[in-house]
Amino acid sequence: MIYLVDRYAKDDVGGQLYPKDPQKRAVVNQRLYFDMGTLYQRFGDYYYPQIFEGAAANPENYKKIGEALEFLDTFLCGQQRIAGGSCLNSGRFECAGNTDNLRSSWLNPQHTIPTLVDNGFSLWESRAIMGYLVEKYGKDDKLYPKDPQKRALVNQRLYFDMGVFYQRFGDYWYPQIFAKQPANPDNFKKMEEAVGFLNTFLEGHQYAAGDELTIADLSLAASAATYEVAGFDFSKYPNVQAWLERCKKNAPGYDLNQAGADEFKAKFLSGM
Numbered sequence: 001m002i003y004l005v006d007r008y009a010k011d012d013v014g015g016q017l018y019p020k021d022p023q024k025r026a027v028v029n030q031r032l033y034f035d036m037g038t039l040y041q042r043f044g045d046y047y048y049p050q051i052f053e054g055a056a057a058n059p060e061n062y063k064k065i066g067e068a069l070e071f072l073d074t075f076l077c078g079q080q081r082i083a084g085g086s087c088l089n090s091g092r093f094e095c096a097g098n099t100d101n102l103r104s105s106w107l108n109p110q111h112t113i114p115t116l117v118d119n120g121f122s123l124w125e126s127r128a129i130m131g132y133l134v135e136k137y138g139k140d141d142k143l144y145p146k147d148p149q150k151r152a153l154v155n156q157r158l159y160f161d162m163g164v165f166y167q168r169f170g171d172y173w174y175p176q177i178f179a180k181q182p183a184n185p186d187n188f189k190k191m192e193e194a195v196g197f198l199n200t201f202l203e204g205h206q207y208a209a210g211d212e213l214t215i216a217d218l219s220l221a222a223s224a225a226t227y228e229v230a231g232f233d234f235s236k237y238p239n240v241q242a243w244l245e246r247c248k249k250n251a252p253g254y255d256l257n258q259a260g261a262d263e264f265k266a267k268f269l270s271g272m
Helices: 002-008 011-017 022-053 059-075 099-107 126-137 148-178 185-201 215-229 238-250 254-269
Strands: 115-118 121-124
Touching (some): 002 011, 022 148, 121 126, 148 215, 185 215, 215 238, 215 254
């Protein structure tokens, strides 16, 4: 959708469907990631095991659908459209409880990290934040190219990271870590499949969306570092292994990312 608007839409239509203003566009991007990673994901988590595996309904997953719809309802507070502004940013949002709860709900009703506050503009979801920072403050567009085709590839890789690469890591590890469930070998195979997809994307390329480092690499490398500290063997995927080493050398701030991955290992994975 983003590619079609960037490439073919007339200015008046394109400006309505996908605004060029960095803040307005960032809100649209955050809502798109919310749809993929929360709203639609929770629908699938509840219904797909019942439809395709004959599993019993999981009431906890049903509650999560309701929570996702509550988030959506909040985004739409006082608005006709999903990204048309928000009473969160206008100061009209009301929240029962103490001022800390009020402030955190005003900044980000999902209460997720990271959350960016830029001169009163609040934004969450790391991939949307990265795109916003490049568009608003980048000296050039190397990390997030303006060319519609190049940008479309970066966007696809970002959605792949959120919906497949990182998602499948979580599907395998998080039930073990947080619910003390046994390892699911089928989910491990899906995790391997995701790494295989990335290996294919990297065939003949230095980086995830071509031969230049982009925000897609920053996002995917953060996920790959989590795979790595969890003991995943990348040696079967030579393109991924070589790419990750390039990211370690060339991605700005990778040492900070590695420190976070190591902390995740120490807190949640050690002894498993």
